[in-house]
Amino acid sequence: MKRVKKPVFFVVALLILALVYTSLFGVYGQRGDFKETYIKGAGDIRWGIDIRGGVEATFSPAGDVKATATELDSAKAIIETRMVSTNITDYEIYTDAANNRIIVRFPWKSGEANFDPEAAIEELSATAMLTFREGMEYETTEYGSDGNPVYKTPAGTTAENIILEGADVVKAEPVVNQDTSQFMVSLEFSESGKEKFAEATERLKGKTISIWMDDVMISFPTVNSVISDGKCVIEGDFTSEQAAALASKIQAGALPFALETSNFNSLAPTLGSQALDAMMLAGIIAFALIAVLMILVFRLPGVVAVISLAGQLGICFAAISGFFTFFNSFTMTLPGIAGLILSIGIGVDANVITASRIREELRNGKTLDGALQRGFQSSFWAIFDGNITTAIVAIMLMGVFGPSNILSLIFGESTTGSIFSFGFTLLVGIIANFIMGVLATRLMTMSLAGFKGLHKKWLFGGAREGEAAAAQKPRSFQFYENKKVYYAISVAVILVGIIASIIVVPKLDIQFAGGAMIRYSVEGGEITADEVQKTLKDELGKDCSVAVNEGINSGSKSVTVSFAGNQSMTPEEQKEVASTLTSAYDELTFNLLESNSVDATMGARFFQKCLVCFAITAIFLLVYIALRFGKIGGFSAGLTAIVALLHDVLISFCVFVVFGMPINDIFIAVVLTILGYSLNSTIVIYDRVRENKRKMGPRVNFTDVMNLSLNQTLGRTLLTSLTTFLALLVVLIVAAAFGISTVVSFALPMMAGVVAGCFSSQCIAPNLFAMWQIRKREKLNAK
Structure with missing residues (x-):
């Protein structure tokens, strides 16, 4: 076995420590009176409106107007102008041309006391007031987040003399001067506007005509000549983006429709800050519990697991904060924090699988070096397959419920930023798990084993010196022979849940029903x-x-x-x-x-999107399993795993109904998380079946292969489920104490899903798979 040098542990551990420190606290400097950011920390995280408080709204053209993509972009431009004019610079806005709408999110300003969401929405959706005015006199100057001045409120001659209004503009578009390659904005006026503009340009030649959107000056070109044909260009040192933005703002003033609010929600800032404090507390407690459990169960590998898990969290915080200044901060929501805490539980799995395999090899009589080498080699593909299936779920969550992306061509953009945030933190946790839970754990463990004082089997889960002869008797539970008992338990639980659901009656949240x-x-x-x-x-x-x-x-x-x-x-x-x-x-x-x-129509469309998302995710998972486990009956492995997943989802659904929680986007997040999480355990078992089948040969009874594999993976399945359950339990208790209903409605059914997933992956899916393979063998023998 190739040894890892002793200093490697200290190098990796110090790198992890540096990553954790900088991702939490950042690196800042001082240049005069200005604070300079070198590396962003947790203080630079952009918190969502469910934490900072804020407004989320969906605007649509009033009446039955079907706006073009250009018209929606123009309406978007005016909303952006209005937000900047009211000092709202931290916002998200994007158009969804397929569904004829504009989606806006913005948090309350820091220290906001008198928040009025209805007034804010009314102001944003009001019909644009575009004016061309004489001169460029203004009352106040403010500075935007980009450092450029914003001139507000016309004064004097400019306030008194309006030359044109938005209705006089027929078209505004960016163009390029073919001779100079300079970007410009081309304007075309109506007949009445043509006459008024000709008179004004003759009178104001060599002077300024300013262009205003509401009370904000958006341009102030100089009149170079008399313009009598109703067409002109605005010249300036424009980039392509600047010319397009100005054209959109001017065009917005000529839009033939007003905007109405179809969806709208808001949250007070005090409510969100309490939720953030609660989730931070839950994260610290959950991490401490899992750390103690890992050290008690796995000894030295447990210590390594805690260090690598801290590194995983460091990567997650770095991805959320933006870390380097040239990256934008990610918008973090409460479900995103829940996803981060859940990823702590899932992140433990790689270390549990590896440490369990090392301990198993030691108890089978291998030397410490041999057990370490074999443990890391044999655990890799189980970790890989399990994480990939969860990543498929996370990517689907981000693709379907996020802003504009390739999947939004099918589903349309979504206002459900909370689900997108959950998927993002889950995916980042999985990537970090590969880096820390696989690579860093291996390097640190192999390095520590090189120290003479630590080169002892009992520190890695083996027997103490002098106890080597006392080999542990392997477990021999007859899982397959007891399959009918397991099926009966599942059927009984599901029947009770269905009966309770009929009595209580499921209720759709307004997100689905309107x-x-x-x-x-x-x-x-x-x-x-x-x-x-x-x-x-x-x-x-x-x-x-x-x-x-x-x-x-x-x-x-x-x-x-x-x-x-x-x-x-x-x-x-x-x-x-x-x-x-x-x-x-x-x-x-x-x-x-x-x-x-x-709106009821939007709710129904969202519900349809969720169902399609569920179906596509299940298909992707089935295809992946079929391909990865083709040598042991891949399609049957995938199909039986999906059946077990439906069992877990049904139990979680019953929990939602029995506890009176409405079916909403949180339920969808729970379902898709269970799809990935439960499948993770099943994949680890199927990976062991594949390994044992290869060792024991093609003629061995499949029942024996399955029973052996289930006994070998039982400890890992129980421990991983316990760590995730504990993390969710902490989240549930803290969220309930602080009254955070959205997180409670996620944590409670997820806990039921973890228990159900542990049972189905150990007792349902493998036995169904074994039954399928045995029947298949019997038919072949009969022929």
Whole structure:
């Protein structure tokens, strides 16, 4: 065996320590009064609106107007201008031409106290006010995030003399001067605009005509000559992007449609900050628990596993923060943090598989060097296949529920940034697991084994000196012979869940069914759900369901008002609800915590997208398993694994229903995570079956191969499931204590899915696979 030099452990460990420190705390300098960033840390992470608080909205052309892609880009440009004019520079906005909409997300500004989401949405979606004015006098100058000045509010002569309005502009587009290769903006005016512009250019030759969008000056060209044909160009030191952006803004003022809000949700900043503190606490506790468990079970390899796991988290934080200044920070949401914590549990798996194989080889009588070499070699492909199947799930989550990408050509862009964030952190965790859980773990373990004081079998899971002769008797559970008992247990659990679901009745969240939800904090007295429901029915004529809740820690009260079905609400209607409650209960104070409104059509489309996503993911997983395990019956291996996955998904669904949690995007995240996670355990078992089949030869009874493989992998399956279960349990407890319902609705069914996945991967899928192969052999023998 090729030895690894002793200093390698210290080099790798120090590199990991440096990575963890810099990814958490960053590296900064000072240049005069300015802070200079060399390496971004956790403080540079861009938090999503569910943590910082903010607004997410989907705008569509009013009425039945079908906008072109160019028109949507122009509308997008005006929304961007309005955000910058109100000092909102941290935002996401993109168009979805296939579904005729514009999607916007922006967090509240730091220190925001008087947030008014309805007013913000109204301002963004208002019809654009484009004007051409005489001169360029303005009242105030502010500076944007790019350091360029923003001139606001026309003054003096500029305020008094409007030359043209948006309706006078027929077309605005970027062009290139063929002689100078200079980018310009070409304008074409209507007949009435042609006359007004000709008069103005004759009067203002050599002077400035400024162009304003609402109260922001977007250009101030100088009149070089009289323009009487209704066509002109704006010249300047433009890049291609700058010319296109200016043309879009001018064109936006001439759009023949207004924007209306089809989907809308908001979150108060205080609510999000509490959630962030809770999830940070959960992550620290989960990591500490897993670290202690790994060291107790695996001794020295457990210590190495903790170090490599810290390195994995360092890579994850670096990917989220942007790390280097030329990378943008990733938008991190609460489900993204949950995905990060879950990846801690999954990240342990590579170390568990490797350490278990090393311990197994030691108990089979191999030397320490031989056990280490064999353990790393035999564990690699199990780790590889298991991680690839989970990566397929993560990529599907990002592709289907993310912004513009290759899969959005099929599915359309999505407003569900929380699922995209979960998929991103999960995928980064898997990549980091390959780097740290495979490469770094191997280097550090082999290096430590070179120290004389550490070159002892018992430190790596073997027997102490003098106990070598006491070989451990291998497990011999008869899994295949007891298959009917396992099937009966699964059927019984599923039947109980189905019966309970029939009694409780599943409920679709407004994300699927459409509708609206508004939640307020209440201060100053008592209030009941029936009173609120009656008040809104009498005053507004709207049917609704109302829930009054009290926080576990703070004792503060909140009122949640839900309007189901087709009762999606505009920002104006949500204002009416707040006004009605304030008038009816003048002794109470209502503060908006969060709101959500989804058009029924958009909800149905989102539901269809989820079903298609589920089906495509299952197909990809089936194809991968069939290809990787072709020598032992790949298609049957894949199909039986998918059957077991459906078993796990059904149990998780029953948990959702029984606990009264609505079926929403969190449920989809749970389902797709279980697809990857449960399959990971099954893949490890099938990998061992493939290895044993090769060792034992083609004539051996498949039952014996399967029983042996299941006994060999039982410890690994239980330990990996336990670590993930513990991580999720910590998340659940902390999220429940802080009242973070979205994370609770993820963690609880995922815990049930982990237990179900442990059972199905050990007792259901392998036995179904064995039955298939035995029947196949019997038919061949009969022929």
